[in-house]
Amino acid sequence: MSASSFRLLVKNATQVVLVCRNGEKYLTRNGMQTLAVVENGSVVIGHDGLIKAVGSADTIESQFKGAKFDNVLDASGMCVLPGLVDAHTHPVWAGDRVHEFAMKLAGATYMEVHEAGGGIHFTVTHTRSATEQHLLDGLKSRLERMMRAGTTLVECKSGYGLELDTELKMLRVINSARKSLPIGISATYCGAHAVPKGKTMEEATQDIVAVHLPKIKKLTASGDLQVDNIDVFCEKGVFDLNSTRCILQAGKDMGLNINFHGDELHPMNSAHLGAELGALAISHLEEVTDDGIAAMATAKTSAVLLPTTAYILRLSPPRARDMLDAGVIVALGSDFNPNAYCCSMPMVMHLACVMMKMSMPEALAASTINAAYALNRSHAHGSLEIGKQGDLVIINAPRWEHLVYQFGGHQELIRYVIIKGEIVYENDKVLNL
Ligand SMILES: N=CN[C@@H](CCC(=O)O)C(=O)O
């Protein structure tokens, strides 16, 4: 080792949370209850940004004696966790919807706001008229905010255009952010987020399948765009099961991962459909049936649960415990969007524990390895194992659970966020407990 040099050594952390240690692509049931943790540990990240060693501080010290490191962080008294993965966000938009929060507090439901021309339609109007630069500036500041809250890989949807030009504008903006920010991005085409005004659901479906998707296929083949997933809002009054099937199948046929909104406000049989189509993920699932849960467990279709939605809309939260007990791969996402303005996965984990009765290890597994699985990235993200990307969150606390426990407190707790072994956020304002 003596001749070698490395990008980063993080040493002597009170705890290093690996999450898992045997190359698992996801965790379920008991596997989520006891996470792999090294007490008094260190991590080494190479110049390629990948983890070269992780384990006991003593072993790493002797193994790397004489090695050179560009950077050494002494994490005594601190905990190291994998970078958090946010499996569901809508971060590209213009227009302010703070007034709708007041309407909802006064009793309006999500669909009442939507049908009155607010909600997604309001954001569509503003996003269509916004410049690409304005959208990019907004996206970058939101992603930076997520990064400061510990997120190192995030799913980003289009879906506030609903017509080709604006959907492509949003996807280009996501692509630019991917090139200019260190945070990892999984891009989702969500042109079926609502039925655009002036079109029927059938016409919108036809437009997506015959016009949008072929254009996206062409732009991805030429390297002008990178799109990873396809999404549809499968909901009463939005896209029904048949239209959803038609759009998702067309996306799958061009190589996109299926990752869609289902069974949120009404039971739609979305879970069955997702299982049948081999979907990687279905989000929301507040209204999923027992059969739907069983179908998802068998198909290894992950459930991306979004506690912020139930919280802000005062819905019954998704039945996380039933899904976990049935062996569903449960992941978490912030659902950041103008309805649920939350950039913080630590807050999401806290809500998941209190509102959905998840344990803290379950919430962390759901925000790391399982969220990475939902994005088809768990080979490279979601745990601290040799060969995976060196993405870390270092908190100023002697036990990792403080990241979940101190709700609304991540600003004072997170000391460093590291992506590919580079410090992307450093906070010297952390407080002692
Ligand atoms: N449910 C559909 N889409 C978003 C909300 C989007 C919006 O209201 O702008 C969600 O996941 O919560």
Ligand SMILES: [Zn+2]
């Ligand atoms: Zn959503």
